[in-house]
Structures are given as structure tokens and as C-alpha cells.
Amino acid sequence: MAYGTVSADIVQSSVSGVSLGAGNATLMKNRFINGAFNVNQYNLGTVTPTANQYIIDRWLSNVSVASKFSVAQSSVAPAGFTNSALITSTSAYTVASSDYETFQQRIEANNMLDMGWGTANAKTVTLSFWVNCSLTGTFGGSIYFPASTTRSYPFSYTISAANTWQQIAITIPGDTVTNTAPTGTNLYCIVQWALGVGSTYTTTAGSWVNGNYASSTGATNLIATNGATFYLTGVQLEVGSSATGFEYRQYGQEFALCQRYLPAFNSVGAANQVEMITTGWVSNGASTAQFIFNYIVAPRVRPTGLTCINYNSFQINAAVGGGLASSVTFLDASTAGARFQVGQSGMTTGQACQLYYDNTTSAVGQLLFTGCEL
Amino acid sequence: MTYQLYIAGIKATEPDAAMTINDPIVQKSFLFNVDNSDYQQFKIDLANGTTLNDITGSAMTADQIKTFLETLP
Numbered sequence: 001m002a003y004g005t006v007s008a009d010i011v012q013s014s015v016s017g018v019s020l021g022a023g024n025a026t027l028m029k030n031r032f033i034n035g036a037f038n039v040n041q042y043n044l045g046t047v048t049p050t051a052n053q054y055i056i057d058r059w060l061s062n063v064s065v066a067s068k069f070s071v072a073q074s075s076v077a078p079a080g081f082t083n084s085a086l087i088t089s090t091s092a093y094t095v096a097s098s099d100y101e102t103f104q105q106r107i108e109a110n111n112m113l114d115m116g117w118g119t120a121n122a123k124t125v126t127l128s129f130w131v132n133c134s135l136t137g138t139f140g141g142s143i144y145f146p147a148s149t150t151r152s153y154p155f156s157y158t159i160s161a162a163n164t165w166q167q168i169a170i171t172i173p174g175d176t177v178t179n180t181a182p183t184g185t186n187l188y189c190i191v192q193w194a195l196g197v198g199s200t201y202t203t204t205a206g207s208w209v210n211g212n213y214a215s216s217t218g219a220t221n222l223i224a225t226n227g228a229t230f231y232l233t234g235v236q237l238e239v240g241s242s243a244t245g246f247e248y249r250q251y252g253q254e255f256a257l258c259q260r261y262l263p264a265f266n267s268v269g270a271a272n273q274v275e276m277i278t279t280g281w282v283s284n285g286a287s288t289a290q291f292i293f294n295y296i297v298a299p300r301v302r303p304t305g306l307t308c309i310n311y312n313s314f315q316i317n318a319a320v321g322g323g324l325a326s327s328v329t330f331l332d333a334s335t336a337g338a339r340f341q342v343g344q345s346g347m348t349t350g351q352a353c354q355l356y357y358d359n360t361t362s363a364v365g366q367l368l369f370t371g372c373e374l
Numbered sequence: 375m376t377y378q379l380y381i382a383g384i385k386a387t388e389p390d391a392a393m394t395i396n397d398p399i400v401q402k403s404f405l406f407n408v409d410n411s412d413y414q415q416f417k418i419d420l421a422n423g424t425t426l427n428d429i430t431g432s433a434m435t436a437d438q439i440k441t442f443l444e445t446l447p
Binding site for chain 2: 328
């Protein structure tokens with residue numbers, strides 16, 4: 001029987017790449033949410049963003065110039081993973097000095113309170129991820145830390161073989177320069193992979209600096225090569241100076257973590273199924289009904305909007321009138337629930353009713369409550 | 375993209391939200407909240423000359439939209 005080893009900040013098992021780390025807890029050690037890209041409530045397919053846009057749960061495409069790359073959830077993945085994010089360059093674009101195109105996750109301060117960045121007790125972290133790119137060379141990214149004085153840590157990494165999965169690990173010392181770090185539900189930091197960043201936002205890799213920098217000097221710009229592909233998965237940020245095994249969470253747990261930032265109803269997509277959502281009442285002139293959506297998970301902040309997909313397949317069940325929705329719109333919300341209204345006609349004011357999704361076409365119906373992402 | 379104003383808040387008396395109305399599949403609706411990305415896009419679209427209906431569904435003029443845009447947070 002083979003045995004593992006114990007060193008100062010890592011417990012290494014006898015299986016290569018499987019280890020426990022040096023954080024306060026080895027459970028929930030990964031500060032990223034959806035680091036394996038398994039949760040995809042947005043369900044958008046392949047998107048070429050024209051502005052900043054969340055396309056896979058918790059992952060933001062940061063765009064200063066529209067339509068230079070596309071993003072999709074992919075089933076191409078290294079051994080041990082089933083999904084990745086696929087980023088594809090849509091042209092051979094010459095990056096200008098002020099361009100800022102990155103793929104990033106924004107991490108909430110509540111999940112980073114032990115880091116102590118901005119103090120003498122700042123903790124060292126290690127960023128690790130799997131990457132597969134059609135290009136080789138030196139690539140860049142950064143950690144952006146919006147404390148009272150904005151700080152950045154640009155990093156670089158080398159992709160040595162094209163179209164080959166490779167694990168990268170980057171150890172980043174805690175920022176000990178005195179600063180007031182964000183707290184609560186606010187943004188603590190952005191971890192970003194540069195896809196095309198101009199000279200205004202690049203500087204030397206490997207140390208904390210004042211200002212907003214998204215990449216390292218001399219990094220390869222993916223969007224400069226038409227059709228270039230970049231797969232990313234197994235993304236982990238953990239306390240300590242060693243990259244340890246990727247923290248697999250149960251799907252329901254990861255899904256719940258995502259719903260803190262995107263409360264949602266998603267129909268299961270099978271044809272000819274009725275999916276009950278909630279109950280409500282006919283509220284105004286027999287033409288609208290109001291409903292309360294009770295979240296599965298309390299959101300980070302109260303939602304401020306609603307995106308409804310296939311809204312005309314949502315249906316009101318009422319004793320008088322009812323039928324397919326003509327509109328589905330947001331009203332207001334707290335962190336306990338959201339109120340929204342559904343347009344119909346011929347109902348009786350004051351009567352109770354039910355809202356369900358009538359899936360006659362296999363099209364996915366969605367209620368996505370917006371405004372909770374960072 | 376065409377937008378229409380509406381009253382959303384339970385105590386609101388003036389339009390405090392907007393919704394999209396010309397897409398047969400996707401409907402977006404949002405409060406006038408600076409942290410909502412759809413609201414941010416709404417303001418960009420208005421500045422670029424998109425169509426905006428008032429609360430009754432009547433199209434607003436370019437001057438009316440310009441004046442309205444100046445009142446938004």
C-alpha cells in the first residue's frame with residue numbers, strides 16, 4: 001500500500017494531484033464558484049458578447065470592444081472534469097492601448113474575509129486551473145483588488161503545447177500594503193484571464209501594484225488570432241503556497257452557491273410537461289396577475305430585474321379566464337422573495353390563480369432574477 | 375429594441391421600471407437601478423436612439439426621450 005506525505009502546508013495523498021491544502025478549512029477551500037463550469041443556468045449556448053455579460057454562472061465576459069470573442073459552456077475537458085468554458089476569437093483584432101477584454105470571476109467579500117489583504121497578516125493564495133489553447137506562448141491575467149487604494153497583481157503563465165490540456169499553478173503573496181479591504185456583500189476581488197489587453201492595463205507580472213491592471217506586459221492576445229480557442233476549467237483559488245486537488249462539491253451545493261447570484265426558475269425541458277411555479281392573484285383590471293417567487297437560496301442582494309425566456313409559454317391557471325402569458329415583468333423584491341406580474345385577459349380581479357410553465361415545445365422556460373451578480 | 379415604461383414598486387406613483395416589448399421569446403424588465411446591467415444597457419440604447427413607449431404604450435419623441443434620460447439615475 002502506498003502512503004501519502006505530510007509537509008508544512010499540504011497533505012499529499014498517494015494519488016498524484018490529490019491533496020489537501022493549508023486553508024483554515026479544507027472543505028470549501030476553493031473561493032471560486034462553478035470553477036468546473038458544470039452549472040449553467042443562463043443556458044445561452046454560444047454567445048459573442050457586445051458588452052459585459054454573464055454567460056455561464058458566475059463567469060463574466062468583460063468587454064471593452066464588442067464581439068471580439070465568443071463564450072460557450074463546453075463538454076471538452078481534461079480527465080476528471082466534464083465541462084469547461086470555451087472562448088473563441090472571432091477575428092484577427094489588433095489590440096489598442098485602451099482595450100480591456102478578459103474572462104473573469106468576481107468574488108464576494110463575505111467569502112474572502114480571512115484573507116487579510118491590506119494588512120500585515122495578508123495570506124498567500126494559490127491560483128490553479130486547467131487550460132487548453134490553440135496557441136502557445138506567455139499569457140497573462142491579474143487579480144484586481146478594489147480596496148480603498150486600488151491594487152492589482154498581474155500574473156503570467158506559459159502554454160507550452162497547443163491543443164493540449166495543461167495545469168497551471170500561480171502562487172500569489174497576500175498584499176501587505178496597508179489598505180482598507182471591501183467587506184460584506186461587496187466585491188472583494190476580480191480574478192481575470194486576459195484575452196486581449198492594451199498597454200494601458202498591462203504591467204510587469206509578479207508583484208502587487210497600485211492601479212487597475214488586467215494583464216502582464218508582453219502577454220499573448222488571444223483575440224489577435226482569428227479562430228484561436230481557449231478552454232478553461234478546474235479553476236481554484238485557495239489559501240497556501242501549493243496547488244492542491246480540485247475541490248469537487250456535490251452538484252446541489254454548487255448549484256445553490258450559484259443561485260445566490262442568480263435566483264432562477266428553469267424548466268426541465270421535457271416536452272408536454274406542466275411545471276408548477278407559484279400561486280398568486282389577479283390584481284389589476286382583470287388583465288394582470290401578480291405572483292411571489294420564493295428563492296431556493298437567499299440572494300446576495302435583492303434582485304432588481306427579471307429576464308423571462310419563452311415568456312409566452314408561461315400560463316395562468318384561474319377559475320375565470322387565464323391562459324398563456326402576454327408578458328412577464330418584474331415588480332419588486334427583497335432577499336426573501338420577488339414579486340412579478342404576468343399579463344393575461346378575461347380574469348376576475350381578486351381571484352386566486354396559479355402560474356405554471358406549459359412546455360409543449362421542449363423549449364426551456366426561464367425566470368432569471370437579475371441584479372445579484374457582482 | 376423597443377422599451378416601455380411601467381410602474382413597478384408597490385408604493386411607486388411614477389414609472390420606475392422599463393421592459394422590452396418587441397422580442398417574441400425573451401422579455402427583460404428592470405428597475406431603474408444603476409447596478410442592474412439591463413438598466414445600464416437601457417440607458418445606452420436610449421442614448422443611441424432606440425424606441426421608448428410611455429406608460430400608455432405611446433411612442434415618445436426624441437426630445438421627450440432625451441429629457442427623460444436626463445432624469446434617470
